Amino acid sequence: MNLMISSPLTLLGFALVCYLLAALVALAFGATRSGTLLSGLLTLLAAAAALLAGTQILFSPLQPPSGVLTWLHFPVEFSALNALLLITLSLTALFCGLYALPALLGLPAKGRGRLGCLSNLFVAAMTATVVADNALSLLILIEILSLCAYFLIIQQADAKSIRAGLNQFLFSRVGTLLLVAAFAVLFHASGTMQFSELRAWHFSPVIQSVAFLLALGGFGILSGIIPLHGWVPQAHSSAPAHISALMSSAMMKVGIFGIIKIGLDLLGAPPLWWGLLVLLLAAITAFIGGLYALMEHDIKRLLAYHTLENIGIILLGIGGAMVGVALHAPLLTSLALIGGLFHLLNHSLFKGALFLGAGEIERQTGIKDLEKMGGLARLMPWTAISMLIALFAMAALPPLNGFASEWMIYQSLFSFSAGEAFIGRLFGPLLAVALAVTGALAVMCVAKVFGVTFLGTARTPAAANAGPAPWPMTLSVVLLAMLCLVCGIGAPWIIPVIANIAASLLNAPALAGAAHGVIFPGALATTWVSPPLIAVLLLSLPLLPIVLVSLYRGARQPRRVRGDAWACGYGHETAMVVTASGFAQPLKVMFAPLYRLRTLLAPQWLISRVHSGRLAAFCRPLALIELAILLVVVIA
Missing domain, CATH: 1.20.120 (Four Helix Bundle (Hemerythrin (Met), subunit A))
Structure with missing residues (x-):
């Protein structure tokens, strides 16, 4: 126990092993309640260990700048930036893991194990990515987390999710190719992929700029920089809530981490x-x-x-x-x-x-459309x-x-x-x-x-019947x-x-x-x-207002807590409540040319060809084969 508390290498290795064990338990026993709970507890333990490792790296100045993870033989580098990313990812994983315990138990047994397995692999890949000490490991791990994200997005297997997953798959493939090209340029010039050696190498301005632009494109797709963001909105909408939180709070930060690394760290x-x-x-x-x-x-x-x-x-x-x-x-x-x-x-x-x-709102009401909500503050x-x-x-x-x-x-x-x-x-x-x-x-x-x-009143029976x-x-x-x-x-x-x-x-x-x-x-x-x-x-x-009200309140009728809202003497109707469309209508008119950009830059004929059905059917087995090969490579 002393070793686990004092060594970030041991803690981080322990965290990654727990994530992998949680993935295996979820895959093998996720259909049972006990298997789901055990997998969830391992996830929480892994996130806590990684959080503690990041904290120790950040606040202990005597930590070595690099090392090899205990049990996994995975070389890593430690810096204050790595520690910040570890803390950020682990905090998100900890609370998403807590949220996922009842969320997974509420799903059908058939898909529960697959979701638990993929989500743990997803977090493990992100955790390892931000401490990788060479470009090859970084590229493989980014590819693994992107493939895990693809399968997490298409969990529901409906047409909307499949379209979202295909968008993410295609964008991430382009991003990976750009990153491979960027680090290939650096490798050709320096003969190394170790980050410590790349920092010490003096590249020519042309090599620097070419590598930076390629890496900015690759990491920009991962982080969602506009106009490279096409996969982001639908992917977040289609994935389960805790996966959407992980994508937004953790996965896209890996892209930011890459931009910092290439723009301020490796190239001088x-x-x-x-x-x-x-x-x-x-x-x-x-x-x-x-x-x-x-x-x-x-x-x-x-x-x-x-x-x-x-x-x-x-x-x-x-x-x-x-x-x-x-x-x-x-x-x-x-x-x-x-x-x-x-x-x-x-x-x-x-x-x-x-x-x-x-995600809570969607679970309790079954809806994601703001226009169908209302009045949830009293119920939740x-x-x-x-x-x-x-x-x-x-x-x-x-x-x-x-x-x-x-x-x-x-x-x-x-x-x-x-x-x-x-x-x-x-x-x-x-x-x-x-x-x-x-x-x-x-x-x-x-x-x-x-x-x-x-606020307001419930617009649909689903919103009116919601509960905590x-x-x-x-x-x-x-x-x-x-x-x-x-x-x-x-x-x-x-x-x-x-x-x-x-x-x-x-x-x-x-x-x-x-x-x-x-x-x-x-x-x-x-x-x-x-x-x-x-x-x-x-x-x-x-x-001050409370004091003034208490002093000058005087005799007045008791506060009314039930009944319809005041509507200038007319009977209150649900249609009187402010809607999401009405709220945003002035801006929609003011910035109409900017809103039309989405249609101009993504013409319908192109979208319909990409999502014709054949490509999605081809990409799914391809992604499965690629993920299996990469996992074997990493484990080996």
């Missing part, structure tokens, strides 16, 4: 145009993702588009750091990278809560409160975690604007405005999702929402940790990102913000 100092390209793609992804989310009525597709929005926000930080390195602006570099890395963690928390909450109060907190975090409202990380990204853009470079004075304000507009779209989406789903979900499901959502609050109020103490991660990646001194509970960007103390103080003020704001 990036030229300016790399960072500007990433910033441009980030702004487009954030804005278009938020805009398209407002038009969606399927709650999981809506959340998937908001994942794209947040991927764009994270990339604003990563791209800003690349620009800062190119311009030799340490303040810009540190602020941007801290904000991007912190938002990477924060997004996994609030988006995990939202997808799991959406804990889910409603937790999703409201997560929605506020997604909209970057203080004092929640989304606000803290976006504040750092805003400060980096202001620093970019205030620099001496003309390019910063030109693009810095535009990027800040784009981020502000994206935030406004997110606030509108909060009002739409919570108002239409949880099993307690493990609700607990997983509540705990994630509480972590959003903790990471927001505790941001002044978390940001210095993120600053150390950024400093280790940049080989530079850590930025003093917090002091005495106050966040401020270095010497610019005029822009300080204290999330704990904001929290105290927000909690105290209702006190």
Whole structure:
């Protein structure tokens, strides 16, 4: 036990073995209740071990930079960035595993084992990916997790899921080919695929740029950068809720991890145009993702588009750091990278809560369409409160975690604007405005999702007859929402940790990102913000109205808690309730040309040919054979 606590190598090896055992138990005994529970408990144990390993790597400076996992003989490298990704993935896996216990037991016995097996392989592959020490292992593991995602998407085996799975399969194949080409270029120039040796190699500018563009395309598909995002919305809508949460909070972060690794780690100092390209793609992804989310009525597709929005926000930080390195602006570099890395963690928390909450709603009502919901706050109060907190975090409202990380990204853009470079004075304000507009779209989406789903009256009998979900499901959502609050109020103490991660990646001194509970960007103390103080003020704001009401209330009729809502003297009708379509209609008219882009870029004749049926029938056995071969290769 002492060894397990003290050695991240042992803990991580133990976690991966538990994931593999959970997959085998689910495949062999998943049809039984006891087999499902045992597999689920092994999943929770594996996630906890991986979380502890990531924490030890992050907070123990004496850990070796590389090693071989106990029992598995799998070489890995350890860094602060690896630790952050491990913590992010493991937190998501832990709460998704808790949610999945009752979710799997509610499924037919036939498909339960297959789903449990694939989900554990999926998480194991992601966990191993972020600690791989060479490009070949990275490519094989990314291919395994992409194939597992494909089979998880087509679990329901209906026409919609099969189309979504085919989209993901085709996009991921293109992404894999781009990544293979990128690392082949680097291997041809250096003769090695070890990350430690690639860092020390001096590539020519042409080799660097070709490899970067290829890798940006491959990792961009995995992370869902627009316009490489075609697989994302339908995949999230078709997969089970805890798998959608894993895709959004974990799988797409592997793509972000790859962009950081290729743009800031392996190839040395990036030229300016790399960072500007990433910033441009980030702004487009954030804005278009938020805009398209407002038009969606399927709650999981809506959340998937908001994942794209947040991927764009994270990339604003990563791209800003690349620009800062190119311009030799340490303040810009540190602020941007801290904000991007912190938002990477924060997004996994609030988006995990939202997808799991959406899964609760779907399980209890049988519907995903916002137009058919309404009035669920009274029937599912804990889910409603937790999703409201997560929605506020997604909209970057203080004092929640989304606000803290976006504040750092805003400060980096202001620093970019205030620099001496003309390019910063030109693009810095535009990027800040784009981020502000994206935030406004997110606030509108909060009002739409919570108002239409949880408030008002039920629009269908399914919504009217809903009830609370099993307690493990609700607990997983509540705990994630509480972590959003903790990471927001505790941001002044978390940001210095993120600053150390950024400093280790940049080989530079850590930025003093917090002091005495106050966040401020270095010497610019005029822009300080204290999330704990904001929290105290927000909690105290209702006190004055409550005191005034209690003093001047006087004689009045008792509060009415039953009966129809007031409708200006008319009888209340269900049709009077605000709908999701009506809420978003003004923006639909205003941005009609942008909404038509989806039809222009994906013409119906092309879509119908791709989804003719023959290709999907061919891809499924091909994916199964490829997954089996890769698993044998990894085990061997």
